[in-house]
Amino acid sequence: QKEVEQNSGPLSVPEGAIASLNCTYSDRGSQSFFWYRQYSGKSPELIMFIYSNGDKEDGRFTAQLNKASQYVSLLIRDSQPSDSATYLCAVTGTGRRALTFGSGTRLQVQP
Amino acid sequence: DVKVTQSSRYLVKRTGEKVFLECVQDMDHENMFWYRQDPGLGLRLIYFSYDVKMKEKGDIPEGYSVSREKKERFSLILESASTNQTSMYLCASSLTGVYGYTFGSGTRLTVV
Numbered sequence: 389q390k391e392v393e394q395n396s397g398p399l400s401v402p403e404g405a406i407a408s409l410n411c412t413y414s415d416r417g418s419q420s421f422f423w424y425r426q427y428s429g430k431s432p433e434l435i436m437f438i439y440s441n442g443d444k445e446d447g448r449f450t451a452q453l454n455k456a457s458q459y460v461s462l463l464i465r466d467s468q469p470s471d472s473a474t475y476l477c478a479v480t481g482t483g484r485r486a487l488t489f490g491s492g493t494r495l496q497v498q499p
Numbered sequence: 500d501v502k503v504t505q506s507s508r509y510l511v512k513r514t515g516e517k518v519f520l521e522c523v524q525d526m527d528h529e530n531m532f533w534y535r536q537d538p539g540l541g542l543r544l545i546y547f548s549y550d551v552k553m554k555e556k557g558d559i560p561e562g563y564s565v566s567r568e569k570k571e572r573f574s575l576i577l578e579s580a581s582t583n584q585t586s587m588y589l590c591a592s593s594l595t596g597v598y599g600y601t602f603g604s605g606t607r608l609t610v611v
Contacts, residue, residue: 396539422599424599430604430605431589431602431603431604431605432542432589432600432602433602434599434600434601437599476541476542478599485530485547485549485555486532486544486547486557487599487600488544489534489541489542490541491539491540491541492541
């Protein structure tokens, strides 16, 4: 079992819709969770982080964390074609100083 | 904004060569990391450093070594390049503690 799992996609949504990206993790000791966006040929950029159960909103983005279910998600409201990218979930781990990344979900927003 | 600079965007090296990948950050970050990214495998941690001259192995350290002589600079060394080390190499830095990373622009290395 991978430590951080994401559906590879592609997830295709029409412009203006809500895109929902999901991530599960195996380490119950994980405390911090990050979402990165990576455009093709570019390096990842941090867009959201969340530490506590519940929702955290930043503009069109909402991160949701459920530690009991070991599940973190990213919602993108009013999706735009410019949101088309790969979204990487990353988590901290017990006794580990570095982040563990999922393989990413490719999002396609159709105009 | 923190800037993380990787010295080369593209590199082509021959099998058996010793390869140096350089990374410099400008915000006095304690932690620096080297990952490689391959299709379907995501980002895999090679090595990281939490202080000058301090380093820890990541998940795939075989065939690699690192050097951190100054706080701002973290070098990845491929001792004897092999074709299976063809990959995108990403350097990142972060403050001490639990913070998200800032990535460099990446070095796409091809070993022929």
